[in-house]
Amino acid sequence: MRIDGKGLIDRGTRLGFTFDGHRYEGHPGDTLASALLANDVRLVGRSFKYHRPRGILTAGSEEPNALVTLHDGAHREPNARATVTELFDGLAARSQNRFPSLDWDLLAVNDLLSPFLGAGFYYKTFMWPRAFWEKLYEPAIRRAAGLGALSGQPDPDRHETAFAHCDLLVIGAGPAGLMAALTAGRAGADVILADEDLRPGGRLLSETLEIDGGPGVDWADTAVEELEALPNVRFMPRTAVTGAYDHGTYGALERLPRGPKRPVDCFWRIHARAAVLAAGALERPVGFADNDRPGVMMAGAVRGYLNRYGAAAGKAFVVFGNNDDAHRTALDLADAGLHVAAVIDSRHEARLSGPFDVHAGAQVIGTRGGRALEAVVIRHPNGRVESIAADCLAMSGGWNPSVHLTCHMGARPVWQEDIAAFVPPPGAVPGLIPAGAAAGVFSTHGCLASGAKAAREALEVLGITAAHAPLPEAEDAPYAIRPLWLVEGKGRAWLDFQNDVTAKDVKQAAQENFRSVEHMKRYTTQGMATDQGKNSNVAALAILADATGRTIPETGTTTFRPPYVPVPIAAMGAGGRGRGFAPERLTTSHAASLERGAPMIEAGLWFRPSWFPRGGETHWRQSCDREVRHVREAVGVTDVSTLGKIDIQGPDAATLLDFVYTNTFSTLKPGRVRYGLMLREDGFVMDDGTTARLGEQHYVMTTTTAAAGQVMRHLDFVTQVLKPGLDVSFTSVTEHWAQFAVAGPKARELLSGLLDTDLSDEAWPFMSCGEVRLSGIAARLFRISFSGETGFEIAVPARYGDSLFRLLVARAESLGGGAYGMEALNVLRIEKGFLTHAELHGRTTAFDLGMEGLMSRKKDFVGRTMAARPGLVDPERERLVGLKPIGPVKSLTSGAFLFEPEAEATRENAEGYTTSVAFSPTLGHFLALGFLKNGPERLGEKVRLVDHLRGYETLCEVIHPVAFDRDGGRARG
């Protein structure tokens, strides 16, 4: 019901919305919860475990009950808190965890079974038989207990992440936060004021308090106007600061009002030199029998709905509390002309006068009603029990300062006896100063003063002096409370409404010796729901303290962890899904490859063509075999630009290369290329590749595609740390040059006429390099070969890559060859025993690879000392060999183990493994590269290959790793 003349909503504008298909109306400024209450909707959900009917409990972020599913179809958003969901025209919301409907929920039968379903029930009951857990128990439990469900479709909504920096982050825009922001803003500091609510003011919005003689809300509006006029202040409404992290970093979730083409939320990382926590306080319930019945609400929320939204939460009210603050609810309700049936204050000394009965020293011991509250049962100090008709019970067990962020870096809050609450531990998060209710200061005057002081302290550390401005006039009433956690009696007293934890569950945990608060939490699931027990944890640990005969500070709290409010994974990972997940590196031949129908394969971040299918080919092997034959018999073209290219120049370039490679490059003549092997300092192989000497002080190093980044990092390390005096510069030029391999007996023919040079063996012998011109363009030519055929690699500035690739492929095709992809490239190199990171996998040494000859004895180089360790040159090590099948089974697999033919195929008998396999169309059989104990001495022997994973085995002959053209004549000639 709306109360005329009350509320900060725009009654002149109507917003239509639906809840469970029923149409309702609300107004701008409403939340979904306030609009539902104004429409007298009391039942909004079913509880997690027992499916008990539940209504709106709070008016804020801590809401455990009013969780709904918003929007339809793929836009569906489960578990939205109705209390912080901004109403808009057309909003569609549905209740959760009920079947078939909210009013008639079949699984409400769980509630009747509750004597059997207490704390630890799942742990004790579903232990046996073990196999039933996964197949039967867990799915059934998951279906019964639960929250809303995702749509299962890709999320069509937009999400964003962003960064912000400031001098001072003020968290919360209530009186303390506004005063802190004003103080810092006026002093010229760069301020961000973040507030979770859609409207600034904090509690001022929900109270009838006055500041400077006028409504508190007006003061808040004026303060925000002043702040927004300051260029150095950014006000971020709808932004909940979710976590405090190292070095002044804070996470924050901004929820944007829904609109077309607008993201729904943004996850901020805010770096603040200092921060003021003015996050306010959360009211806590009191435990008594059936305190979860719809209609039982927090006292502060009841008057908040009245004052802020003009929404009466009922027609007849009872107020129950243990502190003076609860009295405000009774007074505000009565002022608005609503019927307050009684005020129950558990304190004998409580004094309050108003147009209602006040029962000091009495307690509420239960509630009556079905799916809605009908009566409140109270017990007077003399033991008399009375039932009072009411449809709304406003309860207050006191207020808990929102200490959460101050404890995100591991600190525990401190118990403060006079307010019966935990307050922030001093200095727990460097640079974060708590103020106002978050620091346990509850009067309006106290909040304003504390906010101003916190800002001045924070700014002083930053070297900014803030002036002392006179504080606005405001009430400074003391906060009087006498703790009341639980009214003992029959029936279930609920603590954690969202996870259905009762006071009895906590006592049972203590009885079963789960006495540590962390154990109690896990045993009962107290505080483990999406609300993280914001309004129930303190009461639960107080009851645990009582049950275990300890004080509350002795019992302590559980660990506070971010995020303070639920953050959608979609917001945290915005921009990082689908094609935005990782950058994609495309070669200049990418478009041409796609036009030829080549399937692309990822190689690191690069995309490379696997093969180039032609008409009539239905299997990749047909294409691959053809491409291999093209290279062996005519000519093939492939893009090798993805290999790392590092341009190295300077007087000490040769010295650097001599130190990072095992072999010597200072003796390499300009115009020549040499294969090099690079070790890690521990003696194992890091990478290999060819390095060309283009000039006296100019080299171009190539790395494998996979290790390009690692080698660059290594060169940085060597030149900065190990050899800081070297006069040498280097830079990655991988993307600057498009480089294509032209390989095959007709390679020279393909290139004839293209280049301004004579390509004879005399002019361009094997392993030569130099600068050439191609149609007037400066290009580089390298006579190197990864296929074992006569080969040239030609590099042009990347902008010419596309056209050169097309030209080379067209020429190759006219000569009976064509483009070849990664599969053929792999077959060609396996036939030749050339290595990739399948072999250079980080556990192999130069000795294992048969490359000990490349280890210079005349100089120091990275890895030299450790590579000489006896264990790294033991002939018994698994060393590189080739394999070919000889049994009836003619195929090979990589990753298989090798055994003596008669040995049992167990791990301890393994003598080696395979790393690469291919079908060689050149040789007409499968080939593998692998590592075998004492391998080079076992050529011609038989070994048994067993692939346990694929259930496969065959007999092999050990052969030389270079299976084709062992003397290399084809590449040289």
Added chain:
Amino acid sequence: MGDAVLLDRPDPEAGEAAWDGYLHLRDNPAGVTRDLWHHEAGCGAWLVVTRNTVTHAVEGAELAEAAAREGQA
């Protein structure tokens, strides 16, 4: 990228113990420690970062190149 111990590469003939220490043995202090960081996505500089493992406070950073030259001087 590891402990700043890597700045002090032993002589090739320094012996097994020196090399074992350089490559494999690391202190695990509760308190101040010196790390090597690499600004890989930026200028490529290696840095020696002094930080506290208990408080996560970063107490200083210098170019590894400067630290290495000092060490050799």
